[in-house]
Amino acid sequence: MATAGTDVRSGDNLSESPSARNLGPDSRRRHFRRELGRAWKYRELYLLLLPAILFFVIFRYIPMGGLVMGFQNYSPVRGFLGSPWVGFQHFETLFALPKFLEVFRNTVIISLYKLFIGFPVPIIFALLLNEVRHLLFKRAIQTVTYFPHFLSWVVYGGIMVLFIGPGGAVPEGLEAIGLKMPALLVNPKYFRTILVITNIMKEFGWAAIVYLAAIASIDPSIYEAAMVDGANRLQQTRYITLPGLRGIMGIVFILSMGNILEAGFEQVFVMYNPAVYAVGDILDTYIYRIGLVDGRFSLATAVGLFRSVIAAIMIVMTNHILKRADQPTLW
Amino acid sequence: MSAHIDTTDYEEQPLRARWHSNRLAETTIYGVLLLLGIISMLPIWHTLNASLSSPEKVAQAVLLLWPHDFTLDSYIFIFKGKALIRSFGVTVFITVVGTALNLLVTSAAAYPLSRRDLPGRQFIMLFIMVTFVFSAGIVPGFMLVRSLGLINSLWAMIWPTLVNVFFLILLRNFFENLPDAVIESARMDGSSEMRILFQIVIPMSLPAIATMGLFYAVSHWNEFFRGIFYIYDPAKWPLQVLLRSVVIQANLNEIGFSNQDMYGNAQVSQLTIRAATVTAAIVPMALLYPFVQRFFVQGIVLGAEKG
Numbered sequence: 001m002a003t004a005g006t007d008v009r010s011g012d013n014l015s016e017s018p019s020a021r022n023l024g025p026d027s028r029r030r031h032f033r034r035e036l037g038r039a040w041k042y043r044e045l046y047l048l049l050l051p052a053i054l055f056f057v058i059f060r061y062i063p064m065g066g067l068v069m070g071f072q073n074y075s076p077v078r079g080f081l082g083s084p085w086v087g088f089q090h091f092e093t094l095f096a097l098p099k100f101l102e103v104f105r106n107t108v109i110i111s112l113y114k115l116f117i118g119f120p121v122p123i124i125f126a127l128l129l130n131e132v133r134h135l136l137f138k139r140a141i142q143t144v145t146y147f148p149h150f151l152s153w154v155v156y157g158g159i160m161v162l163f164i165g166p167g168g169a170v171p172e173g174l175e176a177i178g179l180k181m182p183a184l185l186v187n188p189k190y191f192r193t194i195l196v197i198t199n200i201m202k203e204f205g206w207a208a209i210v211y212l213a214a215i216a217s218i219d220p221s222i223y224e225a226a227m228v229d230g231a232n233r234l235q236q237t238r239y240i241t242l243p244g245l246r247g248i249m250g251i252v253f254i255l256s257m258g259n260i261l262e263a264g265f266e267q268v269f270v271m272y273n274p275a276v277y278a279v280g281d282i283l284d285t286y287i288y289r290i291g292l293v294d295g296r297f298s299l300a301t302a303v304g305l306f307r308s309v310i311a312a313i314m315i316v317m318t319n320h321i322l323k324r325a326d327q328p329t330l331w
Numbered sequence: 332m333s334a335h336i337d338t339t340d341y342e343e344q345p346l347r348a349r350w351h352s353n354r355l356a357e358t359t360i361y362g363v364l365l366l367l368g369i370i371s372m373l374p375i376w377h378t379l380n381a382s383l384s385s386p387e388k389v390a391q392a393v394l395l396l397w398p399h400d401f402t403l404d405s406y407i408f409i410f411k412g413k414a415l416i417r418s419f420g421v422t423v424f425i426t427v428v429g430t431a432l433n434l435l436v437t438s439a440a441a442y443p444l445s446r447r448d449l450p451g452r453q454f455i456m457l458f459i460m461v462t463f464v465f466s467a468g469i470v471p472g473f474m475l476v477r478s479l480g481l482i483n484s485l486w487a488m489i490w491p492t493l494v495n496v497f498f499l500i501l502l503r504n505f506f507e508n509l510p511d512a513v514i515e516s517a518r519m520d521g522s523s524e525m526r527i528l529f530q531i532v533i534p535m536s537l538p539a540i541a542t543m544g545l546f547y548a549v550s551h552w553n554e555f556f557r558g559i560f561y562i563y564d565p566a567k568w569p570l571q572v573l574l575r576s577v578v579i580q581a582n583l584n585e586i587g588f589s590n591q592d593m594y595g596n597a598q599v600s601q602l603t604i605r606a607a608t609v610t611a612a613i614v615p616m617a618l619l620y621p622f623v624q625r626f627f628v629q630g631i632v633l634g635a636e637k638g
Binding site: 055141176269 | 356365443444465491571612624
């Protein structure tokens with residue numbers, strides 16, 4: 001999620017009662033009773049929380065128990081309890097597996113391409129849009145550029161396939177001017193480029209929103225002062241607007257770094273094909289294929305665990321960096 | 332806002348030159364933005380026109396900027412079969428029922444968590460945040476859904492997305508910032524917490540809840556992976572899964588397009604069919620989009636300013 005600004009730091013502590021550590025056993029029991037009594041007063045609130053808590057237990061925590069599959073030779077017939085334990089064997093297999101290393105590399109490469117090539121586009125777009133005084137034009141451009149964000153990758157990828165795939169407008173057009181178009185979607189040379197470009201086309205408009213909001217929050221009197229000093233619009237952009245965006249640029253960049261193992265599962269899944277596996281296969285698609293398609297549950301669970309652990313470390317690190325920089329954090 | 336018009340120039344001498352360079356800069360800016368807008372819409376526009384054109388024209392023309400030989404045959408064809416309508420039904424069901432449950436459970440949980448005096452609040456937040464940082468992954472999730480007997484059930488696309496941690500926290504923050512006085516006085520009057528939630532807190536937060544509902548609804552409408560992972564019966568496929576099969580993999584028999592049609596049918600071709608199918612899936616989103624956009628932008632800006 002690129003939605004930055006969420007101050008989620010909990011501001012409680014006020015309500016916590018003094019710790020029972022220094023009290024005698026008798027009063028500790030009394031203290032516990034009192035706490036229980038206090039909690040009982042809140043039973044209605046706990047009842048309201050119950051459905052959500054049940055959801056998290058069942059759909060988020062119980063699957064974590066299923067991670068034992070990664071350390072077993074899991075067989076659906078024998079179940080979790082009956083399947084033999086193999087320790088870290090799957091992980092050892094994995095790190096010696098050329099396919100796994102390839103998939104891992106693809107994931108990181110695609111993410112980094114998207115990050116570095118895609119990062120400046122919404123910023124430039126927001127800066128340009130900010131110069132537009134014609135409100136109707138501005139709104140029209142925003143409406144049109146935000147729209148693809150709301151389409152699923154199946155829809156947008158489908159449109160792209162019809163547009164640049166065999167018989168589509170792009171190859172036909174190039175052929176009309178005498179250029180022979182290589183089949184784009186099945187050619188390993190072009191596949192990553194297509195992922196990056198189509199991703200930018202779909203998301204740049206929407207990604208500009210946080211920058212537009214940041215620009216809108218810059219104090220107008222700074223611009224007025226600069227104008228009095230004779231700064232032209234380019235200079236105003238260079239010395240006022242851009243520095244004003246530094247904070248949000250940092251947040252967006254760090255958040256994307258934290259998502260580095262998220263190379264775009266849905267996009268890759270709908271656009272790739274066996275001809276481009278060597279460059280386009282990413283961790284998520286690989287896990288899906290070996291796990292749910294081939295039924296190699298244990299190996300796929302091991303890959304998934306590896307991915308989840310790294311992702312968790314990245315999120316914690318991201319949060320830490322944001323906190324150090326005095327920016328809004330997740331917790 | 333930095334939109335300033337330089338009508339009064341302070342220095343006299345370079346006025347003409349500056350006016351010219353501004354004119355040039357302005358034209359460039361408008362030109363680039365127009366180009367970006369066109370890039371965003373062109374593939375979608377082309378596909379829309381392809382779906383409304385006759386097959387020969389689609390095969391001949393390079394880029395379709397308007398319908399050539401306007402015809403609705405492709406749409407008549409895709410809605411003749413049951414598959415597309417059925418998948419629309421599935422997606423409408425998971426969107427409506429799913430969003431209603433999302434809103435109910437998320438609001439019910441956000442309210443207690445917004446109460447600073449709730450004993451154990453910090454522990455519960457930690458319990459929830461852990462799931463945000465660490466997830467078990469695809470395969471254990473699949474095992475769970477299977478052992479719950481939800482394979483080939485539409486509920487497999489509803490229950491696993493019941494609460495989104497991110498939205499839950501945003502809504503909790505929103506509730507925390509509501510004026511205490513009203514809630515406090517209701518509590519003094521002896522209203523139950525349920526009453527306070529449903530008769531005071533939720534009505535006071537309707538814009539925020541509507542925004543959240545739109546977020547949830549769009550994600551249900553675009554639901555794809557759970558359809559791929561858990562639904563093997565094509566009669567229960569959500570729209571996106573059918574679309575992938577028809578539009579991307581060109582499995583046109585999925586919507587009743589046989590080999591005979593391919594050669595003996597001049598009314599439609601596989602390109603126009605695929606274009607019509609994908610366009611049909613966009614239409615509801617496009618109709619809802621003006622509202623969605625307004626709410627979304629407000630919501631995002633709200634979230635950004637809070638930080």
